[in-house]
Structure formats: C-alpha cells, structure tokens
Amino acid sequence: MRQLSIGVLLATFAVLPLSAELSKGEVSRIQEAATVLKEIHAVPDKDIPQDLWQKADCVMVIPGLKKAAFGIGGEYGKGLMSCRRGAEWSAPIFMKMAKGSWGLQIGAQSIDLVLLVMNEGGAEKLLNNKVTLGAEASVAGGPVGRDTRAGTDAQLKAEILAYSRTQGLFAGIDISGGILQPDDDNNKDLYGTTSAKDVLHGTTKAPAATASFMSALHRS
Numbered sequence: 001m002r003q004l005s006i007g008v009l010l011a012t013f014a015v016l017p018l019s020a021e022l023s024k025g026e027v028s029r030i031q032e033a034a035t036v037l038k039e040i041h042a043v044p045d046k047d048i049p050q051d052l053w054q055k056a057d058c059v060m061v062i063p064g065l066k067k068a069a070f071g072i073g074g075e076y077g078k079g080l081m082s083c084r085r086g087a088e089w090s091a092p093i094f095m096k097m098a099k100g101s102w103g104l105q106i107g108a109q110s111i112d113l114v115l116l117v118m119n120e121g122g123a124e125k126l127l128n129n130k131v132t133l134g135a136e137a138s139v140a141g142g143p144v145g146r147d148t149r150a151g152t153d154a155q156l157k158a159e160i161l162a163y164s165r166t167q168g169l170f171a172g173i174d175i176s177g178g179i180l181q182p183d184d185d186n187n188k189d190l191y192g193t194t195s196a197k198d199v200l201h202g203t204t205k206a207p208a209a210t211a212s213f214m215s216a217l218h219r220s
Contacts (some may be wrong), residue, residue, distance in 0.1 A: 007115075022189050022209055026094070030213050032063035033080045036112045036165065036218035046144055046170050048116065048163060050219075058083040058200075059124075059217060060118035062097055066110040077113065078183055078212040080213055083123055083200045089217045091206035093196040094186035095126070099178040116142060120161035126180055132161065134176030139173025146177045146188070184194075 037059075038045055053059075062079030076099075077211040097113070117123045125131045126200070133139040142161030164173040182196040190207060191199055206214050 013064055026186055026189060027209060029094075030080060030210055033061040034059050034212035035215040036063050036114065037219070038113065040165065040170060041216070041219045043170075047219075048114070049143060049145055052116060052118075052142065052161065053219065056084070056116040056118055057120050058123045059089075060095055060113075060115040060117065062095070062113040062115075064110045065097065065113045065170075077115070078186070080210070081115075081117075081200075082214070082217055083117070089214060090200045091191075091204045092210050092213055093199050094183035094190065095180060096183040097178050097180050099175065111164045111173075114163040114165070115170075115174075116161040116163075118159055118161060123200070125159075125184060125214075127200065130179055130181030133162075133178045133180065139174070139176055139178075141174050145169060162204070200213065 003107045058081055058082050060081035062077040065077030078094060078096045079159060080092040082089045084090070117126065117178070122137050125137045133136050136159055138158045139160040139162055140158035142163050144163070162173050162175045164171060186195070187199070189206065190209070194202075194204060
C-alpha cells in the first residue's frame with residue numbers, strides 16, 4: 001500500500017505544470033532595465049525629480065527601444081513595469097511597445113525609455129489588453145532635475161510622463177501614438193498562468209531573476 005501511495009504521489013507531481021525557464025533575451029532585458037535606472041539615478045541633477053518618482057503609481061523601463069524592421073518610421077521595444085503596493089513595489093511584469101508615427105532622436109538608432117504612470121487609472125488602462133498613448137491615456141514628456149518647479153501644467157496633469165536616454169542625453173519625450181500592452185508570452189515564462197494584472201495587484205513574490213530590477217527601483 002505504501003509503495004502504491006508513493007507511486008501515485010510521484011505521478012501527481014509528474015503532471016503538475018512547470019514554469020518555463022526564462023530565455024537569454026528575457027534575462028538580458030531585466031538586467032538592461034535595471035542598469036538604465038541605476039545609471040539615471042546616479043546623476044541627481046539629470047534624474048527624474050524625486051517628488052515625481054515618489055508620486056508615481058507605476059514605473060516602466062524599456063531599454064534599447066529600436067527602429068523596427070517592419071514599416072517605415074516604426075519603433076518597437078520590450079521592458080518591465082512595477083507598481084507601488086503601499087511602501088513596496090510589486091513584482092514586475094513584462095511590457096511591450098510599438099509605435100509607427102514618431103521618429104527616434106536625430107542620429108539615434110535606439111533609446112532607453114522610462115515611463116512614470118502617475119495614477120492608478122493610467123495603470124489600469126495599460127493592463128486592459130493594449131492602450132494608445134495620447135488617445136486613451138494622456139502622456140507628456142517629463143521634467144528633469146531635482147524638483148518639478150520647471151514642469152508645465154500639461155506635464156503635471158498627464159497620466160503618464162515619458163523620458164528617453166540616448167547618446168548620454170536624458171530628457172522628456174513625447175510618445176503620443178505609442179501602443180503599450182503586457183507581453184503575455186514573456187509573462188507566462190516568468191509567472192506561469194498568473195495574469196499580469198494579478199501579479200501587479202496581488203502578493204506575488206518577485207522572482208529571483210528580477211532582483212536587480214527590484215533593487216534599482218529603490219532609489220536613494
């Protein structure tokens with residue numbers, strides 16, 4: 001009987017779903033997103049203002065947003081987003097962005113993009129399949145520096161503030177028309193069947209593979 005019980009138990013474990021391992025590209029994307037935040041935070045005078053960072057409901061980082069191989073003038077990139085849950089940051093999810101009407105800065109083939117989602121309503125829109133920036137969620141280029149006194153009224157009222165870094169320059173950028181949505185395939189690799197919304201809303205523990213990004217979110 002004992003041998004039969006052990007056999008049944010082993011058979012049960014054998015059919016349990018196993019999370020797929022992250023690809024090299026997914027691991028690299030996590031590390032690159034963490035590096036972008038760390039390098040930006042290392043220069044306070046050129047960083048995102050501290051008061052805006054503290055007010056932001058979510059932070060998204062898309063490292064190496066590139067000119068797309070398809071279409072004319074299109075850009076495409078993938079990154080990570082985490083949202084505040086009280087005094088802590090949620091486990092991150094993978095996000096992706098596509099855009100076809102705006103160009104990268106002159107002479108640039110790729111940029112690092114950082115987005116601050118300034119309220120819960122903006123965050124909810126991003127999780128509802130996909131959202132077009134400027135049409136379904138207001139967006140503006142964010143102010144840079146130690147505080148927001150130089151910010152315009154449009155910047156301070158936008159649901160999403162956007163920043164870009166290219167060739168050593170970090171500045172606000174207008175990304176109206178960009179389409180953002182969760183990267184379902186990559187999130188499945190990271191969390192299995194748990195949805196992106198449940199990860200950000202719940203108590204899902206951040207996977208060990210995302211430790212560098214979680215550390216970078218806690219700017220000093």
